[in-house]
Amino acid sequence: MPPEQRREQLLDAALSLIPAGFDTVTMESVARAAAVTKPVLYDLFANRAELISALLQREAARATDQVLAALPTDFATRSPDDAFADAVRVFVLAVVECPDRWRLVLLPPEGTPHEFRAQVERVRSGVLAQVEELAAVGLRQLGGLDDLDSALLGHAMLALAEMAGRLVLTDPERFTPDRLVAFVTRIAHGLR
Numbered sequence: 001m002p003p004e005q006r007r008e009q010l011l012d013a014a015l016s017l018i019p020a021g022f023d024t025v026t027m028e029s030v031a032r033a034a035a036v037t038k039p040v041l042y043d044l045f046a047n048r049a050e051l052i053s054a055l056l057q058r059e060a061a062r063a064t065d066q067v068l069a070a071l072p073t074d075f076a077t078r079s080p081d082d083a084f085a086d087a088v089r090v091f092v093l094a095v096v097e098c099p100d101r102w103r104l105v106l107l108p109p110e111g112t113p114h115e116f117r118a119q120v121e122r123v124r125s126g127v128l129a130q131v132e133e134l135a136a137v138g139l140r141q142l143g144g145l146d147d148l149d150s151a152l153l154g155h156a157m158l159a160l161a162e163m164a165g166r167l168v169l170t171d172p173e174r175f176t177p178d179r180l181v182a183f184v185t186r187i188a189h190g191l192r
Contacts, residue, residue: 007044007054010034014055015100022111025052056116059101064123066094071130080138081188088161088184092177095165106165124158131158160184 001009013034017025027048031038045051070090072083095102104112105120132154139145139153164184167175 003044006036006040010036010041010044010051011055011058014051015059015104018109019100019103021109022052022113027051052113056113056119059104060116060119060123062098063101063105063120066098067091067123067127070094071127072134075138075141080134080141081185083134083138084157084188085181085185088164089177089181091161092164092168092180095168096172096177099169102165103169106162107169128154128158160187 010030014025014030016033017029025048027038027041027045030051031041034041041051045054070087072078072087075083078086095106103109104116108117108120132151135154135157136150139148139150161184164175164180168177168180
C-alpha cells in the first residue's frame with residue numbers, strides 16, 4: 001500500500017478508537033485496529049503524540065471543509081429560509097457520513113487535547129460570524145423583520161445546527177436526518 005494510503009488507514013483506525021477516550025489510542029491499539037504491525041505504524045508516525053497531532057489536524061480540516069460546504073454563499077437561487085434548512089440538511093448528512101469525526105467535534109471525549117478544543121472554537125467563531133452575516137442579509141431580503149436581532153438569530157441558527165448534529169449522533173433512531181431537517185425547515189419558514 002502506498003504511504004499516503006497507509007497513513008489514511010492508520011489515522012482512520014486511530015479515529016475509530018477515540019469514542020472510548022483518548023487514553024485508548026496507543027500505538028499498539030492503532031496497529032491492532034488497522035491490522036498492521038507496529039513497525040508499519042512507526043514507519044509513518046514516530047510516536048503517539050505525532051499520530052494524535054496528525055489525526056486532529058486532519059479531522060479539524062475536514063470538519064471545517066464540511067461546515068463551509070454547508071453554508072450558503074448567497075440567496076440568488078433560493079430564499080434565506082430554504083437556504084438555512086438546506087445548510088442544516090447538508091451538515092446533518094455530513095455528521096451521519098462521518099460520525100467519529102463529528103463526535104470528536106460536537107461531543108469531545110474525556111482527554112481531548114486543549115489545542116484541538118481551541119481550534120474547534122476558533123473555527124466555530126469564524127462560522128458564527130459568517131452565519132450572523134448571512135442572517136442579516138437574509139432578514140433584509142425577507143423584509144418585514146427589521147426588529148429581529150440578526151446577531152442573536154445567527155447564534156440561534158448555529159446552535160440549532162449543532163443540536164441537530166448532536167441528536168443524530170446520540171439518538172439516530174429517534175432523531176433521523178429527515179425529522180431534524182423537517183423541523184428546521186418549519187422553524188425557518190415560521191419566521192415569515
